[in-house]
Amino acid sequence: MTVFEELKRRGLIAQATHLDKIEELFNNEKVTFYVGFDATADSLHVGHFLQLVVMSRLQKAGHRPIALLGTGTTMIGDPTGKSDMRKMLTPEEINHNAECFKRQMSRFVDFEDGKALMVQNGDWLLKFNYMEFLREVGIHFSVNKMLTAECFKSRMERGLSFLEFNYMLLQSYDFLHLYRTLGCKLELGGDDQWSNIINGVDLVRRVEGEEVYGMTFTLLTTREGKKMGKTEKGALWLDPEKTSPYEFFQYWRNVNDGDVINCMKLLTFVPIEEIEAKEHLTGSELNPVKEQLAFELTKMVHGEEEAQKALEASRALFTSKGNTDDMPTTELGDGDLTDGTIGILDLMVKTKLCPSKGEARRLVQQGGVAVNDEKVSDPTRNISKDDFKDGSLIIKKGKKVYHKVVLR
Incomplete structure (x- = not known):
């Protein structure tokens, strides 16, 4: 060929x-x-x-x-x-x-x-x-x-x-x-x-x-014709200081089922015959393909070591154990707390998971926020030092966005 x-x-x-x-x-x-x-x-x-x-x-x-x-x-x-x-x-x-x-x-x-x-x-x-x-x-x-x-x-x-x-x-x-x-x-x-x-x-x-x-x-678009590469923080950058290797990996790991094979064809050097052999896969069968896509692209942009770290951090999200060191992280100090606590809405804004407290409130009320795998349904909920296990906690936004918060 x-x-x-x-x-x-x-x-x-x-x-x-x-x-x-x-x-x-x-x-x-x-x-x-x-x-x-x-x-x-x-x-x-x-x-x-x-x-x-x-x-x-x-x-x-x-x-x-x-x-x-x-x-x-x-x-x-x-x-x-x-x-x-x-x-x-x-x-x-x-x-x-x-x-x-x-x-x-x-x-x-x-x-x-x-x-x-x-x-x-x-x-x-x-x-x-x-x-x-x-x-x-x-x-x-x-x-x-x-x-x-x-x-x-x-x-x-x-x-x-x-x-x-x-x-x-x-x-x-x-x-x-x-x-x-x-x-x-x-x-x-x-x-x-x-x-x-x-x-x-x-x-x-x-x-x-x-x-x-x-x-x-061909422009890199979704099946619906929308441009790919936009995140909640803006563009998906190749500079690790602007988009971390983990965030870059997660973007591709979470692409829609209908887009993953097309992304494999357009962006990777995986042999076309190998990709075409996976075109019939659906649902959970596509998860290994998404992981392969994310690993290959992260390796190309950030190197194999960073790709491996991102892969391990991503897998750790779905198990009770694992290393989350490479997860996007926000550090909090005593100055960020009031009487040893911080409101969930303030925390969502502080971590940049939401641009405003109003949007954070709607997300909590819709059941889209969890702290340490426990759903938060009360927008007045305060996060205390007791919520930090070994000095950290994990916020989950929606089904796919994870963020680590560390207490200094």
Whole structure:
């Protein structure tokens, strides 16, 4: 099975400009391709994860990835999928974020000896003369056509700034620049980037008279079409300081039954034949598959040692014994207690299991909170030092969220 056939069999390919020619390219050449990452935060998140896995998969098949860090395009911000303009970041913030990306990407892609390249589009975009850019690039774009793109069309009612309107031109120019300087023939990205990608392909054709290609990958969504990777605390980050390895593991351990096989296909390197052999499983039969999914992904992001710790902590939740050291933990001191106690609602907020006491109250009244495996039904319940067994207690929220509280 070729790498292209495996991409199709795993359901990774969403759209392509020339599917047959891209397949021929992968089969007959060592292709230089690129994926862009705007440096909008100081960590990659699970939305980037699928792209990194694809880059790794293609690199293992002998192709050369370019990781393009958007130190220039992030100055504007991609309007795709946003109802309002993105927060404007300073150049210092953007460069800091890009450095964080570099460290994380090296876990997935081998940048040694030119096997992959990492470049920053600020190196060329920030030096551009505006009039020169308009004459070389702007002349090839129809405003009428741009307004039909989903990324712009969805923003027209709420307002689209001229700043953001330039984003598509800049991303398109990236492809032209990489084609000219590094022989890049293919741009890859999430399916929400389709409009930007096809305009880059078109720009290279218009300016250079050469054919290049674009292909998008399936977005990581649930069976109902909702984006995956959102937790109660926000995005599911790859940085262990922002999302602990245990929390990362638990997210995947608790995916819905209908999504686990698809996640295995899209995100892991488990052989496709092994995954397909499990497609008939249902209910509790899927629990080992969920555990395998969580272990494989945590190992890829955080290493095997952290994955093993998370696995053991997760299993400990379902037994009367086991090590809970790697469970998300909140420490309380005497200053957090009043007369040696703390209200259950205050404790839920303190541990960030609920954003407010009002939401905590509703959760308790609905029977969704337990302390040390005993359901709490009274929102006025006080937790005392006696509730801490060997200095700690376990709060359970709903069926799947566990949190350890330690008394200093």
